[in-house]
Amino acid sequence: MERSYLPAEVTSFVGRRAELAEIKRLLGVSRLVTLTGLGGVGKSRLALRAARAVRRSFPGGVHLVDLSDLEDPELLGHTVCQALGLPDRTARTPLEVLIEHLRDQRALLLLDGVDHLVSPCAPLVDALLRAAPRLRVLVTSRQVLDVPGEHLLVVPPLPVPGPDEPASAARHESVALFVERAAAAVAGFELTERNREAVARLCARLDGIPLALELAAVRLHAMSVEQILDRLDGRFRLLVGGGPTRPPRHQTLRTAMGWSHELCTPEERLLWARLSVFTGSFDLDAAESVCADERLPAAAILDGVAGLVEKSIVMREDSDGGVRYRLLDTVREYGAEWLLLLDPEGAAELRARHVRHFTAFATACEAAWFGPDQERIFARTRAEHRNLRAALEFCVTRPGHARDGMGLAAILWFYWVGCGYLGEGRHWLDQALALDPAPSPERARALWACGYVAGVQGDIAYATRLLEECREIGDPRVAARAVHRLACTAFLDDELERAVPLFEEALKRYARLDDGAPPRGTGPPEPFGDVGGHAAVARVELAMVTAFLGRRARSAELCREARAMCERRGERWVRAHLDYVESYWAWASGDPVRAIGLARASLAAHHAFHDVIGVVMAVELIALLVTEGAAVPSAYDQAAVLQGAAARLWQSVGMPSFGSRYFNEPHQECARRARAAIGERRYTAMLARGGRLGLDATVSRALSDESELVGVGHLDPGAAVKYALSDDTVNP
Structure with a gap:
């Protein structure tokens, strides 16, 4: 059965027939095709359209891997695995998992936005192509990978009318794109005898770069085509920047960015810069939490985001969880430059606020995990995956934030374990633990989470060492969880008789803690505050142990208790494991x-x-x-x-x-x-x-x-x- 994992197109695709035909031809004769060209020229959109056009030729699936905002090259393999829907639960390397999955598949892998990851991407692609003879890879990048067998296609800007061609402007793809986007921005806009020459000049002035054309079309909300041209040819020439060595078309794109920036209000410019700390998409609550201060009050964020959406600086996305927003990669980079220019010290504090926001987000999700909202929590956490990754990256690369990283990586245990991201969780936990070996509450939690992850991965000796250290330095709640996980490592190691007393001890510890715990839902969520959910898990796991040992009465008793606990909470993940035991x-x-x-x-x-x-x-x-x-x-x-x-x-x-x-x-x-x-x-x-x-x-x-x-x-x-x-x- 054909499988395609490509996002739906939200705007029409204009032109590029020749390039599409060439990509199809190249994919027929080459196993690696790289689309190169300047930022904003439409490489990603063209690659997606081409992938969609050839998907029936790849029964093993067409898989998009968006790498544009991946900062840590060590997560490259994990990111590709996640895009292919491969579970992240093994201690093997992601490359080994990918090779095993793709070895016999006739599949197409679309690696989008490789520019900053050429060095790690090249050996990964080379290894996959050698191990999977039916695999094809399509890449978008401003640089070539320089992998044997690579075929290149330089994506040019859209054709533009010449100085003496205004009468035939309509047949040029740049004009067609501008007119279509302008009609979407301003009802009733069309190419007429009156505006034909100005439109032709504008498209030529912007060198047919699709991103620049789309930004220009949005300006028609407030200006005529002639006014846009006047401003481009006048004062906005000063916004080119970069000196004479910058390629002309990069100057044009930067001009378009600067032009959009100049037309924003001061508040919108500041918000644009601050929104650049988000990776991937974000929601309004996150924007208000991270970007607001005395210079930009929270009450102004909504209007600011709405203004940036109207100017096509921020993209609005509808999702099952509500409205989310995103900055295109080029737009985000421009905002990040302004953020550093306006306030270098404030930029670091903004990143720290980003970490604090997503730590609070993760803490609230963890506190509610053993409850009726598990599927919604899973969906919300997955929607914030890139922001969580960016927050963790900041913590493990900035002095003084190691404990913040340990705390965030640990509190996300439910996501690493329950939602299929063990490999990435182990990556962050190992890094954070290595940075700060001193005993602390954050270290105790990270030791427990890493021991949990390593145990499920089958790394029993390492998991046991971490959990033993955790039991020594953790508070009673973390120590109880450590005993629980030590029982699980014994279980997975087939030492069932040793596991039983450890499980029983963990249940006694949980009972003592639960007796003194405040009622659920009172006060703000506290990290690792839930005891009852883990007690239910321990009952299910002990029920499985006693089932394997043939102790039916004890197993049945534990199952009844666990099911009652799950039903009181409206819990599904633990119940799924319970259903297995009862089955x-x-x-x-x-x-x-x-x-x-x-x-x-x-x-x-x-x-x-x-x-x-x-x-x-x-x-x-x-x-x-x-x-x-x-x-x-x-x-x-x-x-x-x-x-x-x-x-x-x-x-x-x-x-x-x-x-x-x-x-x-x-x-x-x-x-x-x-x-x-x-x-x-x-x-x-x-x-x-x-x-x-x-x-x-x-x-x-x-x-x-x-x-x-x-x-x-x-x-x-x-x-x-x-x-x-x-x-x-x-x-x-």
Whole structure:
């Protein structure tokens, strides 16, 4: 099935037929095509249109990786993995994960905005092309990568009318773009005999640079074409800057930026400069929190943002979470230059305010994580991913902010662990911990979070060392979490008998803390203040341990307690893990219908949170369950396909079944049944078919009802889930 991960176009695409045809031709003969050209010339828009045009030729997907605002080159691989939807849960390098995923895929990778990352991008692209023979890469950059086999296409400005061509202006793409954008800005605008010559001169004066033309079109709100020309040819010539060595067209683009800047009010100019601290998009609350002070009151931010939107300085974006705003990369760079020019010391303080705002944002999200708003918190946090990354980058690169970095990286544990970003979380936590080894509350929290991340990644020895240090220096809440995670490391290391007393100790610590905790929702959120949510998690994990040990009564008791806690809170992420445990018990107790309903409920919830470990565990169990009493070979085919898909997912998250014989039991039993039913040769073929499925296709297949369960008939997935969840107790 064709997969395309490209943003929708919000304005029409004008011209570029020759360039589009050439890109298609180059992609047919070269595996690496780089579009170069000056900023604002339209490389990104052209690449997106070309990628959309050829997407049917790439069944492995067309994937956009926006690198324009990535500052830390060490996060390049993580960023590409995230763009491809690959889970960030393994201790392997991102390059290894990418190679494993792309090795057999006929896919197109669009790396947009590589200019400042040429050095790390070149070896990454070279390695991917060598390891994945069917991969194609399309790059936009002001510099070439200089990778073997690279084909270049210099994207020129749009053609402009010559001095003696005003009569034929309409046939030039620059004029067509300007007129279309002008009509969007001013109702009824059109090219006429009266304005034709002025429009032709304006497009020529702006050298056909699309960004400059679009900025010019917005000026028609307040000026005529002739007035714009007069101002361009007069005083705005002084805004070129950069001296005689700057290329002429870069001077033109800078002139356009300066021209837009000059037409802003003083308040709008100051706000433009301050908004440059945001990376990616931002909302109005963030703009008010970070940018407002005595010079620019919070009450003026809304009007300032609205004015910048009207002038096309700030782009408005509608999202599921509400209205967000974004500065184009070139516009943001210009604002950042003015910020440093106007107030160098204030620029550092503005970045610090940015850190404080997003630390408060993350703290509020963490405090509410074990509750009914989990999916909204996930979506909001993912929308702020680039700003969180920028805040962490500031903390680990500026003296005196290491503890701020530890605090922010630690408070984001729910995002790193629950939403599929373990690799990036480990990156920031390791960096921050290395900068300040002195005992502190922030260090204790970061030790716990890093131990949690490392443990889930399978780095048990490192996780244990961090958690032991955390237990020694942390306050009672952090120490309780450290004991809890030490229990989990023992569990994942198959030391179940050692894990049980540690889990029981953690539960006792949580109970003591919970007895003295203030009611939820009173006062501002406090970092690591929630005890009950982690107590529910510990119950689910201990229920799984006792299930594997065959202690049914204790496991059932823990499941009942955990489900009651989840229902009181309206919690879904922990409940998804609980559904897995109860599904395992239902299968062991001879109730396959209840088991498959619970497993599917677990799978759907984990997929919503991009928790790939939860997804692959549920898929392994569903593969086994579709063989229960199967009357036809197709059920065993389905099981083997799901096992093949799970094998591929395990490769992206670490060691299959965590290397645990207990977690591996459903897989082994399913494989035994399928081999006996359809034979080794067909079983192997079905595994290979499943290995070609991506994450979404795997989940879709596991949630379908292609199997036949004896005595159940064709029970659809929704009915199975409803039946499974109709009873809140386990039937051991």
